Structures are given as structure tokens and as C-alpha cells.
Amino acid sequence: MSANPADALAAHSRRARPLTAERLARRRFLGIGSASAAAVALGTGLFSTRPAVADNRGNGFAFTLGVASGEPTHDGFVLWTRLAPDPLAEDGMGGMPPEPVEVEYQVALDPRFRRVVRRGSAVASPELGHSVHPEVSGLSPAREYYYRFRAMGDISPVGTTRTAPPPMSMTASLAFAFVSCQKWDQGYYTAYEHLAEEDLDLVLHLGDYIYEYPIEGELRGKVPDHLLVETTRLEHYRVRYALYKSDPHLQNAHGRFPWLVTPDDHEVDNNWADETSQDDDPPEEFLRRRAEAFQAYYENMPLRRSSMPVGPDMGLHRRIGYGRLADFTMLDTRQYRDDQACSGRLEDDCDARFDPGRSILGEDQREWLVDGFGRSQARWQVLGNQSPMTRTDNEVGEGTSVWMDPWDGYAADRERVLDAAVQRGVRNLVVVTGDRHQNYAVDLKADYRDEDAPTVATEFVGTSVTSTGDGEDISAEGRLFLDANPHFKFVNEQRGYVRCTLTPGEWRTDFRVVPYVTRPGAPVSTRASFTVQDGTPGVLPQP
Template identity: 45%
Template sequence: MGIERGMVDPLRVSRKDFVRMGGLGVAAAVLGLEASADRAFADFKFASNPFTLGVASGDPLPDGVVLWTRLAPESGRLPNRRVRVRWKVAADENMRTVVKRGEVFTGPERGFAAHVDVRGLKSDREYYYRFRVGDYVSPVGRTRTTPGFGASPAALAFAFVSCQDYQNGFYAAYGAMARQEQDLDFVVHLGDYIYEYGPSETAVPGREHDGPEIITLADYRKRHALYKRDEDMREAHRMFPFVVTFDDHEVENNYADAIPEEGSETPTMRQFLRRRAAGYKAYYENMPLRPSSMPQGPDMRLYRRLNYGDLAQFSVLDTRQYRTDQPCGDGFVERCAAALSERQTMTGPEQERWLKEGMNRSQARWNVTAQQTMLAEYDFRAGPMESFNMDQWDGYVAARNRFIGFLNKARVRNPITLTGDIHSAWVHDLKTDFADETSKTVGTEFVGTSITSSFPGVFIPVVEAARPDNPHTKFFDGANRGYTRCDLNRERYLTTFKAVPTEPGQGSVVTPEATSTTLAAFVVENGRPGAVQVEGPTTATTSTQGETDRGYGRLTARENW
């Protein structure tokens, strides 16, 4: 999957500022490397179950998949040395027909995470796997490989998710997905897997963060463990292979490359790069990723490509690590000249070239871009005045024009964009000129709602009031949390927005177990860009001017939501 590198030395860094922090001594402190990693080992006898964070698989290929676990015993007691982890893959859930087996070693320098890049499997097959440490055996995970190169699969089913603030409620969406969508081939996670904030006064009871804002490697490891202990999320990871990418909260809200958020607790570039190195290392340790994505100091190669035969190609982007700073002071503001600058980039030049080259070569029926912030334009201010979100592609207009212009000129077949970040569901036609309603539609963007993260109810009237000024926007819902299911075959791409019960106001998920229901569904026909609604409400809700004004005031106050 993607461009693969061999195993890299985590002490290798490419940022001069990171090296200037103090060389290997500081790097070892940030990355958790210890001299004890080289000691002779013996099988460690854990006093309690070490598989409390579950198992996961990811980045499926025609001949392989990545398997993951992280040892975190209930007792909290871990050895100060390496531990042997045995693994096996079988063709059956009872683990009788074993097709691959082996062992890996982990220890404190890796956060006791184990990654296994299994190869030599058969294409388009379901497999089962488990780990063993001493007398303890992990839950049995389920995974599957993708169709072989040159294959022409008839259909694909997957889901995409994002934004799962632990404090904003229960992961009922993951539980519903695991129970109701068992035919999914994989799940795409578009970022904000964890949130860095300290405890919130508005947290759903029993879902408070377990410490102040996270900055160090130990902090990030602890926060990932808190999230992973959620039973519903563990079950989703056990059931489906995941394809993951990060957004901002895996490190810090609204960071851009080496530039921290305004008011950051790590305000200098040196402090922030040290923090970013810690966040990236913890992210890798807790995700089913290949060694090609192992961070090198504060740098991590995460963008990559997945093919599903000739039916679909997925380009998975990283729009945080290489972007220029948010222009015009960030936030929801009228555009200034900086937002239109050709220098503004969301992806960086190298990733932009990689994206275009891959799409140019693609033979796939559907070309899917999985990325973070809303690509389509949206003017949030109803009437003659304008207000755009500078953290989205609206703050990077020239970069967006280059991308959509490329889709048009290169005649990329059936381009679809998947987006997270904004904690609400949207459908947009991607236009060559968003200011001209009659301009050409070249693709479709589906924006999925969050697993839990809030879209405050006061913002909904703001978006709805501005809908007439944004005719390319075909659907919006900010009231519900959930996930998005996609079913595609050779003639159509069906997107179904699935919702779980959500309390009004703050938009929290207060019901731990719930069934998901269909909120709306849209179809894109092969060769006909633009989405057509086939299920769900077709009219926008109405609000008073006072409600709209109050919501807009909250929106522009730049609250973290």
C-alpha cells in the first residue's frame, strides 16, 4: 500500500531544529528509547491480562495486512525490557487452519506496541488472527485482503469516520457499526482519533479525560490508551481493517506544519516540534500502520495509496504536516489576499505531485481522495457579507483551484472526496467555479459527521441560513453523530449517512448502546458527476434571524468545538 520503505531508525530526524534540541539525549527522552531495549530477554509473566487495548488490523493489500496490538495489563506492571509476542493468522475463526505464524518483540522503546506486516496471504479473502504473550491470548480479530492486481471486483462496501472526542460521549456509532455493518470490507478514519485537551466541565459523566492537556510522549501514550479502552471502539477494530490518517488533535488543535496553535502551551517552534514528535510516535504506536509510516523525529510519511482492484483507488492524504499557516488570522472571517495566494498549500508540493501523478495513472472506476477538512467552498455568512473557515480549503483557494482544475483537465474518472473534521454531514458538488452556479461539476464531496465530537446546536441556524448562497451544497446535518457507509459497484456510488441518538444543544452522545438509523442517502452515477439524493429530508430547517445572529457570534468567537 502506497510507497513503502524499509524499517527506519527512529533516531533519524530531518528537522534541524529538532536536532538542535540537544541531539540523541533529547531524542531518546522524546521517543522513549532506553538502553534496556538491548538486554537479553525471556518470556515475561504478566500478572494480569495484557490485551486490554484489544487488537487491530489495517492497510490491507492483495497479499497482506498489518496486525497490531499494544500490551497494557490491568495491573499497569510492565517490564523494563523486551517482550516476545507470538502471532498467528488462520482461515477460520476457531484458529484451526493456521496459514501464517511468527513472533515479534516489543518493549518500552515502542510503548509495548507490536506491529506485524503479514505477507503471502491470498487476495480478497477473510482471515482471522490473534496474539499470545505467555499464558495470555488476545481476542480473535477478523480482517481481509483486497482483490489482486488486475482484478475487476463487482462491489465494495466500506465506512468512513472521524472526530471522536472521548469527553463528548459514548462510541455508540462504533458499536452500531460492528453489529449492523458486518459486511464492510474496511473502515477509513479521517483523523482526530484522540483529543489533546484536559478535562472539560461539560464532559459526559464517566467520559472525562484523565489528565491535563497532553504534551509529552507519556501523556500521548496514556491518552491513546484511554480511548482504546472503549469497548465499542475495540470491537470495531477487531471486526474490520482500518485505513487511518491524522488531522490536528492527535497533536494540537489547528496546528500547521511546524506552527503551533495561537495560545499554545508549546509556543516556540522548538517546543512544538518536540511535542509533534511525541504525538506522532504515540500515533504510530497505537495504529495498524506499516514501518513505512514510522516517524523520524517530528516527521512522519503518512500519505499513501490503496487500490481495490480496478474498482476503486484511494489516495489517503495528510493535510496537516505540510500545510502553510492558516491565513487572515485563522477562524471564520472574510477572505484577505493571503487566502488567495499561490503560495498557500494544504498538502505541500511533493504530496500534491504524488496525488496528481497517481490519479493520472489510475485505471480505477472510482477515484477516492480521503482527507481532512472541507474541500468545497462554503460562505457561512448569509447575505452580501462573507465569512469563510480559514482552516479549511477556503483558506487555500489557489491550492483547491489547482486540484479541482486538475480533476477537470485530466478527466479523472469519477472523483469522490471523503472529508471529516467539521463534526457534521454535508454533500457538495465540486465546481470549477464556486461563484458560478452554472459552472461545470467535476466531482462530489461527502463530509461525514463525527463519532462523538460536538457540532453545537447554535451553529446549525448559521449554516442553514447561508444555504441559498451556496447552491453547490446539496445536504447538511449538524444535529447527529454517527458514521458514513459507502457501497459502490461498477455503475453507482451510494453514500448513506448513519446516525445514532444525539442529545440536542451540545450534540453529545449520552446513550452507550444504540442502533444506527439512516439519516440520508445519495447516489453518484458512473460518468455523471454530482450526487442525487435518494433517501432522507430534502428541505432545510428554518430559524429566526435572532437564532442565526447568536449562532454566528458563537461561531466567530473561535471556540474549540
């Protein structure tokens, strides 16, 4: 089916490298889109028409996957829900009929919806897994709103969300949290239970929302057999999202705050890079898998129409402004990267990782990022990043042993980005990162090969929500990182989330951790806190 031509052009213009004849042929073979332009427009509420099925009572509660919002601007946001009365149905359709269903939505100033300020409808089509993504605008800046949906005779839970401040305002403060890595079969989502009780403006999810592996461990016997396979097809991915989203704490966290999201590798395949899968599958086969994984990601996230996949390509790097206090730049370090150097493993000597011709961002995305540095008037530049930008040396003393999948495998790109931030006068660059299942507070150096290189930015790496289980305060590996990397100021290996509070003069990071996730009910505490002072890169510990 045909996709919106403007969307297709925009998506392909973001490609990292020119499409060779071979690469273009692959995409033509795959088709430029998995859902029609009409289905996408109807799902965003851009226009609406009464669908074939407007009511379907008696088949179970429609809103089993909850509600969400995201992509806030000063005058609006995206709302999301997906109809799924039987969320784990093997065909991935959530128990829905193969017809479109009208979904009404309301936005109000109060939780009882006595002061409704926006109402409308969108169409949940089978082409997009009966998800809707209405884009609401024309609202007041810096304000909390309530929203809900109605479909199939059911009313959804009520969500709360917030608009960003006016574009040129210097707001007094901003609070957000970031999370990543939430393998469902490795623990309870207690971190989300506590995160939902915070007073936040925004949540960033930095990747590994699902894991493609078969459900493992003692939970194998407690889920349907069709979840005991690796996700490779659209129906697999849809059911996997439904399983993860069945958790009430995750639903509550989505329903409390607007989210900004970006995927890492496990939403598709471990350590994938552009057209290359972990197992070096034929590119045509992997691109088909990637297209279906991206479609399921879009269907299950509060994303705008501009992020709708076009075949195996998806527009994920974007900026969201919070007045003149902060710009959030969400990066995509998977679609445009070169394959990992030196077989992608932990390597002692790998000269290829310094090759200036190799990139983790791709040339087009890097130029877009750097151009944004020069044009932004924000006090704090926040990069939402999937895997550590800092050097993580695993060898004390002479020699360097690093993983090839993070930015260490693309050292020239790291140096170009950090140098560009300096050259364009970025006042405060702070990178927030997921992936590692560990908490770090680190100084970012202009060149890690030079012991005297200045600190030019700051990075906070957040632990997992559940992945790898309970964790511990610090392991032998964590102590090795501290010994081998003098720019590391903190390492912790418990589960949890990271809370950040920004003012014009200071950034504060609190590492919020739980002592266990393999049983429910864990308390939360702040393991450590650090600040960054306006105009002075690098982390400062707080008592």
C-alpha cells in the same frame, strides 16, 4: 538513538518545502528518531530474537487495548496490538516492565484456528510503548482472515480482517465506512457499536482519534488526575490513547475490519500547521511535542513501518488499491501546510487565501497526488481528507465568510487539485472528509468564485462519533449553509458514521446517525442516501 537511514531519507524526501539551515538545525537538535531501527524492525516481525522477558504472569490481562488490522493489500495487511495490563498508568507504560516482550501471532482461515496459514512473532519493546505491528504477506486476495496474539501467558481477543482484491481485477462491489472526531468525554461510542455490525471491507478514520484537551465535564471525577491535563508529552499521549481504546465498541470496530487512518489536528494540537502550534510556541518546543505525539499515534495504530515517525516527521500520505474498482489516497493536510491566513479565524475578506504561493498539501505531496491521478486505472478515485475541501460560506448573499483552517483558507491549492483531476482525465473523483461534526453531501466546483463553474467532483463530509455531544437534525447554522452554498445538497448534525458502497457503475452513500450519545443504547438509522453515477460528478438524492 539512530533510526533506519532509508526510512529517514524517505521521510525527509516527502517534506513540503526545502529545509532551510534553521529548520535543519532544529531537526538535528531533536534527533532523527525516538526509537531505534532495531525496535521498529522487531515490532514488525521483520526479524525476531528471544527477548529478555518472554513471560510476565500475574500482573493483569495483557491485551486490555484490543487488537486491530490495517493497510490491506491483495496479499496481506498489518496487525496491531499493544501490551498494557495497567493501561492508564501515569508513566504511559501501561503497567509493563522496562524490558522487551515476545508477542506471538497467528493468522487463520477459521475462528478456531484449526487452519493456521501464517504464524510468527514480533517483539514489543518499551521504546515503542510495547506495541507491535507485524506485516503479514503471501495471503490470498479478497479473503477474510482471523488473527490473534499471545503474550505474557495471555491470548488476545480474535480479530477478523480482509485482503484487497487482485490488483487488475474489477470487483463487483466494495463497502467501507468512514468516521472521525470521537471526543471521549462527550458521549458514548454507540456509533462504533452499530458500525461493527455492518458488512464492510474497510474503515477509514479521518482524524481527531483523540483530543489533546484535559478531560472535561462530569467525567473529570471518574478518571485519574493525570488525565486532567493537556497532552504535551509522550506519556500524556500514550495514556490518552489508552483511555479512548478502553471503550469496548471502539475495540470491537477495530477488531472487525481493516482500517486506514490519518490524523488531523487534535492528535497533536488544535489547528497546528507544520512547525506552528495554536499558541505560537517556540518551533523547537512544538516540534518536540509533535515528535512525541506522532510516536504515540504510530504506537496505537495499525500502520506499516514506512509510517514510523522520524523525529517530528511522519509518512502519512499513501495509496491503497482495491483492484481496478477504487484507489484510496490518504492525504496529510497538517505537516506540510502554510500557517492559516488572516489569523486563521472566520473571515469576510481575506485575499491571502487565494495566494497561489500558499498550500495546504505542500508542493511535493500535491505533485505526488496529481501524478497518481495520471497513473491510476481505478474506476473511483477516493481521497481520504481531514477537513472540508468544499467552500463553506457562512454568509447568505453577497460576500463570502469562511474558516481559514480547511481548504477554504488555501483556495489556490483546491483549484489546482481539482483542475489537475480534470486535465488528467480522472473518471470519478470523490472526497471523503471528517472534522466538521456535521454531515454534508456537496458538489465540488472548479472555481467557487464563478457561479457558472462546472461540477468536477463530489465530496461527502461525515459527522463526529461523539464530539459536541448529541447534536440535532439541523441547526440554524446548517440551514444557513444550505442557503449560502447552492452546491450543498444535504446538511445534518447528528452523530454517527458514513457508509459507502461502490460498484463499477455507481457510488452510494448512506448517512448513518444515532439520535443521542450522552446516554448509551441509541438506535441507528439512515438519515439520507445519495448516489454518484459513473462518469457524472455530483450527488443525486435517493428516496
